[in-house]
Amino acid sequence: MKNTDKNLNELPTGITEEELEKKLEETASIGKLVQLQEDDEPSMIWRASLNQKLIEMSVQSAPKKVAFFRTWRFGMVAGLAAGCLAIAIVLPRKNTIVPSGVSVPANESVILAAHSHADFTLGLGTTDGAQAINSPTSEVNTVEWTEADLTIL
Amino acid sequence: MRLKPLTFILVTCLVATSFAQFGGERRPQGPGGPPGREKLRFSEPILQKAFEVQNQLKFFGVRKSVIRLGDSERRNTERVWREGMNQRVEFERGSSDEGQVIVLKGGQKWHYFKSTNEIQVKPARFEDPLRRLAMMLSGRGRGPKAEIEVADGGNIAKIKTKLVKVLVNQNSVIMKMWIDPNSGLILKREIFDPTGRLVGSSEFTKVDFSANLDKSDFELRVPGASIVPIGEMISRTAKKAGVPAFVLKPGMDLELDSVRLVKLDSGDAVFQSYISERGRLSLVVSKTKIDARRLKSMAGKNNATAVFEMKGVWITLITDSPQHDLDRIRDMIIEFRGNMQSRPRN
Numbered sequence: 001m002k003n004t005d006k007n008l009n010e011l012p013t014g015i016t017e018e019e020l021e022k023k024l025e026e027t028a029s030i031g032k033l034v035q036l037q038e039d040d041e042p043s044m045i046w047r048a049s050l051n052q053k054l055i056e057m058s059v060q061s062a063p064k065k066v067a068f069f070r071t072w073r074f075g076m077v078a079g080l081a082a083g084c085l086a087i088a089i090v091l092p093r094k095n096t097i098v099p100s101g102v103s104v105p106a107n108e109s110v111i112l113a114a115h116s117h118a119d120f121t122l123g124l125g126t127t128d129g130a131q132a133i134n135s136p137t138s139e140v141n142t143v144e145w146t147e148a149d150l151t152i153l
Numbered sequence: 154m155r156l157k158p159l160t161f162i163l164v165t166c167l168v169a170t171s172f173a174q175f176g177g178e179r180r181p182q183g184p185g186g187p188p189g190r191e192k193l194r195f196s197e198p199i200l201q202k203a204f205e206v207q208n209q210l211k212f213f214g215v216r217k218s219v220i221r222l223g224d225s226e227r228r229n230t231e232r233v234w235r236e237g238m239n240q241r242v243e244f245e246r247g248s249s250d251e252g253q254v255i256v257l258k259g260g261q262k263w264h265y266f267k268s269t270n271e272i273q274v275k276p277a278r279f280e281d282p283l284r285r286l287a288m289m290l291s292g293r294g295r296g297p298k299a300e301i302e303v304a305d306g307g308n309i310a311k312i313k314t315k316l317v318k319v320l321v322n323q324n325s326v327i328m329k330m331w332i333d334p335n336s337g338l339i340l341k342r343e344i345f346d347p348t349g350r351l352v353g354s355s356e357f358t359k360v361d362f363s364a365n366l367d368k369s370d371f372e373l374r375v376p377g378a379s380i381v382p383i384g385e386m387i388s389r390t391a392k393k394a395g396v397p398a399f400v401l402k403p404g405m406d407l408e409l410d411s412v413r414l415v416k417l418d419s420g421d422a423v424f425q426s427y428i429s430e431r432g433r434l435s436l437v438v439s440k441t442k443i444d445a446r447r448l449k450s451m452a453g454k455n456n457a458t459a460v461f462e463m464k465g466v467w468i469t470l471i472t473d474s475p476q477h478d479l480d481r482i483r484d485m486i487i488e489f490r491g492n493m494q495s496r497p498r499n
Contacts, residue, residue, distance in 0.1 A: 108449060
């Protein structure tokens, strides 16, 4: 095989197959020698070794894949279980009315806002936003002087 | 009647002692009791001056104030008469609090509501904004330690000012004050929430330091108006909200500053604000259950909170002071049994 390769390599470049056949026929001794050679097939050893390596690699990575899918499946099952549990807890009990589409005012934020309000009205040194306690009364009957009234002084 | 020399000296000493104890003024004795006052010391001379002139200022001025809470806003134009620790504020026509008059005298605040012909009586607070600032600067508060930046503030009410910026977390401005370096009067203030939103401001548009003030400027006499002391405000707001009139036990260093109703989703609650040397505390009494965990997470690390049930209602405590032990304060809550009737003033 190596010899054939060597012989082929020694042929002048640019020669066609037909010309080669012709030359072989011309030189019968060489032709006979060539005919005596067994049909050479391209070597597939490198390809076989590559396949072997690929198989080995796929065998090695297979357990990881399995482990990944196992984890993922476990996660999915756990997630589903947690979701079901959450729904079971959150779902209203019998006879409990939950208004739909009604936003519940955050009492906690109202209280915190009042706390902050008390803080910054003090910081401003102005009115603290106090509310009247009594019920509204009719206008207090008093005399209010206008600027025009005061000019007579 | 002639006094013997020894008796005279004894009486003089007693009067002097009483005067020194109360600073020449009668402190209010509402639930919670009067707190002691420690002397403040600021490292910035402009702030020290603003604090020291509190009881010396004399002027007439016009001030515009804005208070913004959530989506509500109150705008007022106020006429201010001030002489030492006495002050009168009238709210001009077109203001949110039109018709109200506030007189601060003798350590008390007399707040007149024309619409209901009532006068609410509460403790006066002049120096507390600066006291709160002093606490923030010292880092004794629950929040981050504040820092000060001083710069020229331009003119406010035609007076050249120094601008004092109060910052936390290096560059977050929470308050700005424009101070007249000559008089020490705070001419303008702005207060910001943690997101930088302006929540309140007050600004003088006119100040006259040579105004002639009259003794009657600090009188508030409205014939027929009912006087509502702060204790009674508790009783009546509690009655309106349908909850017991819970207060902090008198004798603590926490002094009741204000009482009002706040609207919760299933009814009104009584909101009380207390002040001490160590900071502010809010006490809320409601029939509505308050979510302790949600409140705590919303309040952040700058406030301590406690929620518990007492006699069928919910009590909520919030404080910005790390020195307020809420467990101890919880044990100091009592039911206030004051006079439920308002008295007409003679």
